[in-house]
Amino acid sequence: MAKWSTDKKIKPDNFGRNSATNKTAKEKMLRGSAWMTVGSIFSRILGAIYIIPWYGWFGADKLQANALYTKGYTVYSMFLMIAISGIPSAVAKQVSHYNAQNEYAVGRRLFKxxxxxxxxxxxTCMSVMWIGAPWIxxxxxxxxxxxxxxxxxLIIIPVMSLTRGFFQGYQDMFPSAMSQLLEQIVRIIYMLVATFFIMRILKEGYVTGVVHSTFAAFIGSLGGLLILILYYFRKKDYMDQLVLQSSNQLKVSDGRxxxxxxxxxxxxxxxxxxxxxxxxxDQFTFQSVMQHFSELSVRRINDWFALFAGNANKLIMITISLASAMAITVIPLLSEAYTKKDKxxxxIQINDALELFLIVMLPCSLGMAAVAKPLYVIFYTYDYTGIFVLSFASYIALPIGLFMVLSSLLQGVYQNKIAIKYFAIGLVVKVIIQVPLVAFLQGFGPLLAxxxxxxxxxxxxxxxxxxxxxxxYHRIVRRFDGLLFFSILMFMxxxxxVHLSSFFLNQYSRIQSLFVxxxxxxxxxxxxxxxxxxxxxxxxxxxxRVETLRRFLRIK
Structure with missing residues (x-):
């Protein structure tokens, strides 16, 4: 548990420079968010683009394949979070905490x-998921x-995630961003090659295609881990210097x-x-509720599930990844300020983080809702219901993204119990309203809940x-009012x-939808x-720094 520190010693940063020349916390947050945003955005975009050929190769079974893929990844995500155990983020937080006290040696030992x-x-988690697969x-x-x-x-990803957390503890987001991007590239290459070979050349069933598509997660993790290992050895001399210059005043046992x-x-x-x-x-209640309150077949219910949990979710995660990037960046910075007792x-950092969220997420969410039709056609072909589901899901991305940022802010200032408590309250609300909303709104119900x-x-x-x-609060509200107004104008x-183009262009064509x-x-x-x-x-x-952009656009 972090304690207030009174250490005022000037220390070198992670590149051996004196802290007097370090960037301000806001600049660190913006720089770190920029790297994590680049990595997350490109990773998510690649993760969405692959769906265009992948989706088509499954032919008539495309929605069934996507539903199977989505169900597999939903349960896998739970096992993954258990396997990672929150340790990478905890390591980033604690490494930053010890580095702020010039105890780099403790942070290095913590990582090992x-x-x-x-x-x-x-x-352990891999074994449980493998053996327990028939029961779940x-x-x-x-x-x-x-x-x-x-x-x-699950054998590789926990190690990869921990290494990312170690670098984040130094407020160095570049290796995490590059690792995330390479992991996605390798995963998608294997996924597309394997799916094409299985579905188009061997002409096998869609289940086999999905199995190899999900196995790509392991192949991608190897690529993501490799770049982290290379970066670690590249920066090892710098970090060794910091360890040698540590204060070594804290005596922390391995057990502690x-x-x-x-x-x-x-x-x-x-x-x-x-x-x-x-x-x-959603996965464990949607089908049973729909069967009870509707006359739809199981196949049609699975189609509905694929529309909101698979198709729409994959695209809105592009915008939600922006919030994730901000959340990852702000935790070690807040932990450092907390350690220094700098209230x-x-x-300031809380306000800065919220304003950064608003200026990015408001236009992204409303913008995706505005272009939902051409966006959906490009990735999935025209589907009237699917387009409306995506548009609605785009608005839901806002509260999801805000939750990621706020909960991370709470954890950054060691208010862990409060974060858990408020998450639990929101989850109870979701459970209570889930059934009636699904019964009345079908595929829109889980999203609204x-x-x-x-x-x-x-x-x-x-x-x-x-x-x-x-x-x-008043400053945040002023920023919110202004940015929301601008975002609504942008949306209109x-x-x-989009609407005007429908009079001149074919809304069913992917190429013309891309132009729109x-x-x-x-x-x-x-x-x-x-x-x-x-x-x-x-x-x-x-x-x-935005002055450069203003001059480029010739805005006075």
Whole structure:
């Protein structure tokens, strides 16, 4: 557990420079968020683009294949979070905590001891998922090989995630971003090659294609781990210098190190699985509720499930990944400020993190809702219901993303119990309203239940920050009002372009839909950027560097 530190010694940073020349916390957050955003965005975009050929190769069974794939990944995500055990985020937090006290040697030892722990946990979880596959498949024999192909990745991914957390503890987000990107590239290459060979050349069933698609998670993890290992040895000399210059005033036993990591990891586990738990509730309740309240066949119910849990979810995760990137960046920074007992800096970082979330997530969510039609056609072909589901899901991405940021802020200032408590309250709300909303709204019901549950948690967390950390509520509201107004104008412009284009272009064509998407995104994006730069709200949130963009666009 972190304690207030009175250490005022000037120390070198992770590149051996004096801390007096270090960047400000806001600049670190913006730089770290930029790297994590680049990695997350490109990773998510690649993870969405592959669906275009992959989806088509399954032919008439494409929705069934996507439903099977989605169900497999939902359960796998739960096992993955257990295997990772929140330890990578806890390590990032504790490494930052010790580095702030110039105890780099303790942070290095913490990483090495946690590494062995992650190997043991990963092998254990892999074994449980492999052996338990028949029992968690809900009687669906097709799911058993899917679960088992995914379980193998649990051997590698915990080690990879821990290494990312170690670098994040130094506020170095570049290796995590590059690892995430390479992992996705390798995974998709294997996935597409294997699926094409199985479905188009061997002409085998869709289950075999899905099994190899999910096995790609293991192949991708090997690529992601490789770049982290190379980066570690590249930076090892720098980090060795920091260890040699450590104060070595803290005497921390190996047992205490492991105990600290495990203690700090528990809230990260619970919060980390939050969206997965919400998805699991959908997976295990949707079919039974729909069978009870509707006359739809099991195949049609699975089609509905694929529309909101598979197709729409895959695309909105592109925008939600932005919030994840911000959340990962802010935890070690807040932990460092907390360790130094700098309450003023904590308050500033909370405000900065929320403003950064608003300036990015508001236009992204509303923008995706505006271009839902061409976007859906590009990835999945035209489907009237699927387009509306995607548009609705785009709005739900906002409370989900805000929850990720706020819960991470709470954990960064060691308010773990509060984060868990508010998550639990929101989850209870989701459970209570799930059945009636599914019964009345079908595929839209689970999405709305998730949005309401997350929003309840968000309001409670915002109230806590306002009461305990002197959050500048009025400033946040002013920023929100302005950015929301700009985002709505952007939404109207983009939506107008989409609707007008339907009179001249074929809305069923992927190529023409791509043209519409580019046109609408460009027009809407320019309106938003112009207004943010013209009113100088971008300067207040992102700093003076946006002046370069203003000059480039010739905005006075």
């Amino acid at each position: 001891k946690s590494l062995l722990l992650m190997v043991i946990i990963g092998i 498949s809900q009687g669906d024999a097709n799911l058993v090989p899917v679960y088992r192909s995914l379980s193998i990745a 190190i492991i105990k600290e990591v495990l203690y700090e990891s528990v809230p990260f586990i619970i919060i980390g699985v939050s969206t997965t738990v919400y998805n699991l509730i 003023g800096q904590i308050s 998730t949005g309401i549950g997350m929003m309840v948690s968000n309001l409670l967390m915002l109230r806590f920050f306002y009461s305990h950390f002197e959050m500048d 412009v983009a939506l107008g372009v 998407l580019i046109l609408a995104a460009t027009a809407g994006g320019y309106v938003y950027i112009y207004l943010c730069l013209k009113t100088r709200i971008a300067d207040k949130i992102l700093g003076p």
